Amino acid sequence: MADSKDPAKAKSRGRKVKEGVKGVFYGMAAHGHVTAALRTRMYLEHLFMFITLGDMLGVPVIPPYYSLKILPYAVPNIKSWKQRVFRERDFTDQVF
Amino acid sequence: MVDILATPFLWVVATIAVYGVAYWGYGKWIDRNVWRSDAKKATPAHMYMDGVEYFPVSRYVLWGYQFKSVAALGPILGPFIGITFGWLPALLWIIGGNFFIGWLQDYGSMMLSVRKEGRSFGPITYEFTGARGRTNLLAFVLFYLIIISAAFIALIATFWNTFSGTFVATLGILLAGLLCGQLLYRMKMNVFAVTGIGLGLVVLSIYLGVQIPITLPWGVWNLPIWGLICAVILYAAAVLPTPMFVQPTNYLAFYPAYAAIILLLVGALATPFTNIPVSMPSGPFLFDPQGILGPIWPILFVAIACGAISGWHSLVSSSSSSKQLDVETDALPVGGGAMLSEGLLALASLIAYMVLLPKDFVGRTNVGAWVFGAVKLTTPFLGSLTAAVLTTFFGLVLIIYALTVQALVTRFFRLVAGETWGEGRFRALGNKHVSSVVGLAIPWGFAVSGSWWALWLYFGGANQLLAGLAIMLITIHLARVRAPSRYSLIPGVFMVVTTLAALVWQTGTFLFSLWAYLQNDKTWVLRNVRGPIQTDPNLLIIAVAINAVFVIVGAVLFFVGVSMAIRLFRSYNQSIADARAKAPAAADGGTVEKGSP
Structure with missing residues (x-):
């Protein structure tokens, strides 16, 4: 949930209740869908990274010329990509 | 005003008070003295933040998400069977079970996962019990998913068959979900506008449902056909991309489902004013x-x-919520709080049954009794809506609870099947279409042949056994870190013993039925199946076969459960022995461990 525009200003009790209710409603109605959408995007990004950096991993997917053209866009994502790909995954992680 | 003691009102107030003690008393005590949650400790959401799976979320959002993920058909239909023994034992179990075990498991699973760097139960089981323990869990979960699917398909088919207006209404919501998915993701329409359109379509669906009741004309074959229609819908939900179908449908289904909960709770609290007394025997x-x-x-x-x-x-607490917990101290309101809130949903459902007459429960076939109870509780203040509209609405709520959860269960089965059979000789079973068909065909077979109450009890047995095993994992962790473990050990042992006993009873019932058949008494085998097998003498052999299959299912669940329990108890004993060996000596002020130089 978005924080108040002025963090220094003490939030009134009413505003806290309002934020709480908004949070609960968002959590019930949409949070699961938002995380599912994020996960779908993550898998697509994994695919993109694999295609882009495939030849560096020993799996040439596209010609190196195009890989090099795309590289500036892929480099900033390498760290988080590695972090996610190397993470231990289990079937019990996929309940929701 | 009616005699307030004759209404369920005081029971609602008493349950809320006891749950308050569970949360602010027992819960806070466990949080402080057993788990010692620390708001300053970094949670996996911060340690491994990737903005996708691991990221901190406000406790309010996470509470809403957790509650929505755990509250489904279980708390609504469980009391229907529970009230057989009188409403008082059912109520006491809802209060006492949640007080001593329920919230403790949800909260403990979340804390365990947080302390294990956000790992879910698969890797934790592997750590505590080895590779065989994890394989055991995998086999158990596969069986568990098949049984859940069978119970839910049977129930959805029964609801469509019982409430004639609900099929068109369900279809309307599914089509509205498809349309909203397209508007949201293809047309990039604003989410509020899509929600408005979707809600309009939901209301229209209920109206059309009332106007166009559908009753199949094939008598005893109606249920198998309804079950088949349900399986086809679930297949589409399992193989289509989630943003296209499951996601928008679940989003739209949320609104009527939660409106019904609120109406039911208001109806239960308003009974002194609406003059609705308790009519069922207390037992x-x-x-x-x-x-x-x-x-x-x-x-x-x-x-x-x-x-x-x-x-x-x-599984929910340890798979997703634990990865998004902002601070450790949020685990109690999110995990424990959501579970206690679900207890209130079970209470409201129990009250919907309590206000009905005993004749509504004869033969345990009137599984739609909740709808009649809900209509009875809400009609006094929703008088402008006709009974037909309310019946369709509450019937639809039952169906969407079952359908939305079942869509996720079918997808999960597909993923587990991929994990199990993805490689090797049976890799065809790992294919998404094959696994979805298998994951629906077997449950459909059970659903259309076995009595729904038998399936429900197997489902309950498997579900509760999983709970017992989860509590044992929590206990092992507590023993390993030398925290007090008896508060989870006693509930864990109780749940494991109780559910294994239930599985033995259920399996024994089917075994006895087969024995009775061999003694020329076919009433028992026929009692455990449903029409047309129950009514057609030519299908008697199928009834016998189904009883035999249920014996095998019960026996497999029992032995897998026993095997898992033995591994966990061994691991617990080992943990206790290790903890004792490393226990600080009393004389050194607790700083030097035994055996150290």
């Missing part, structure tokens, strides 16, 4: 008076799962 009946279900222990404790204690919750 306790130590055996099912109708001679179908068996003894109060262990059956009641597996019949009412969600609302008192449910193993499914441990």
Whole structure:
């Protein structure tokens, strides 16, 4: 949930209740869908990274010329990509 | 005003008060003295933040998400069977089960996962019990998913068959979901506008449902056909991309489902003003008076799962919520708080049954009784809506609860099947279409042949056993870190013993039915199946086969459960022995461990 525009200003009790209710409603109605959408995007990004950096991993997917053209866009994502790909995954992680 | 003591009002107030003590008293005490949650400790959401799976979320959002993920058909239908033994034992189990075990499991699973760097139960089981333990869990979960699917397909088919207006209404919501998915993701329409359109379509669907009731003309074959239609819908949900179908449909289904919960709670609290007394006997009946279900222990404790204690919750708590917990101290409101709130949903459902007459429960076939109870509780203040509209609305709510959860269960089965059979000789079973068909065909077979109450009790048994095993994992962790473990060990042992006993009873019932058949008494085998197999003498051999299959299912669940329990108890004993060996000597002020130089 978005924080108040002025963090220094003490939030009134009413505003806290309002934020709480908004949070609960968002959590019930949409949070699961938002995380599912994020996960779908993550898998697509994994695919993109694999295609882009495939030849560096020993799996040439596209010609190196195009890989090099795309590289500036892929480099900033390498760290988080590695972090996610190397993470231990289990079937019990996929309940929701 | 009616005599307030004759209404369920005071029971609602008493339950809320006891749950308050569970949260602010027992819960805070466990949080402080057993888990010692620390707001300053970094949670996996911060340690491994990737903005996708691991990221901190406000406790309010996470509470809403957790509650929505755990509250489904379980707390609504469990009390229907539980009330067989009288409403008082059912109520006491909803209160006591949740007080001592339910919230403890949900909260403990979340804390365990947080302390294990956000790992879910698969890797934790591997750590505590080895590779065989994890394989055991995988086999158990596969069986568990098949049984859940069978119970839910049977129920959805029964609801469509019982409430003639609900099929068109369900279809309307599914089509509205498809349309909203397109508007949201293809047309990039604003989410508020899509929600408005979707809600308009939901109301229209209910109206059309009332106007166009559908009753199939094939008598005893109606249920198998409804079940088949349900399986086709679930297949589409399992193989289509989630943003296209499951996601928008679940989003739209949320609104009527939660509106119904609020209406039911208001109806339960308003009973002194609406003059609705309790009509069901309080019990306790130590055996099912109708001679179908068996003894109060262990059956009641597996019949009412969600609302008192449910193993499914441990998977939810440890798979996604624990990865998004902002601070450790949020685990109590999110995990424990959501479970206690679900207890209130079970209570509201129990009250919907309590206000009905005993004749509404004869033969345990009137599974739609909740709808009649809900209509009875809400009609006094929703008088402008006709009984037909309210019946369709509450019937639809039952169906969308079952359908939305079942869509996720079918997808999960597909993923587990991919994990299990993705490689090797049976890799065809790992294919998404094959696994979805298998994951629906077997449950459909069970659903259309077995009595729904038999399936529900197997489902409850498997679910509660999973809960017992989850609590044992929590206990092992506590023993390893030398925290007090008896508060989870006693509930864990109780749940494991109770549910294994329930599985033995259920399996024994089917075995006895086969034995009776061999003694020329076919009433028992026919009692355990449903039409057309129950009514057609030519299909008697199928009835016998189904009883035999149920014996095998029960036996497999029992032995996998026992095997898992033995591994966990061994691991617990080892943990206790290790902890004792490393216990600080009393004389050194607790700084030097035994055996150290």
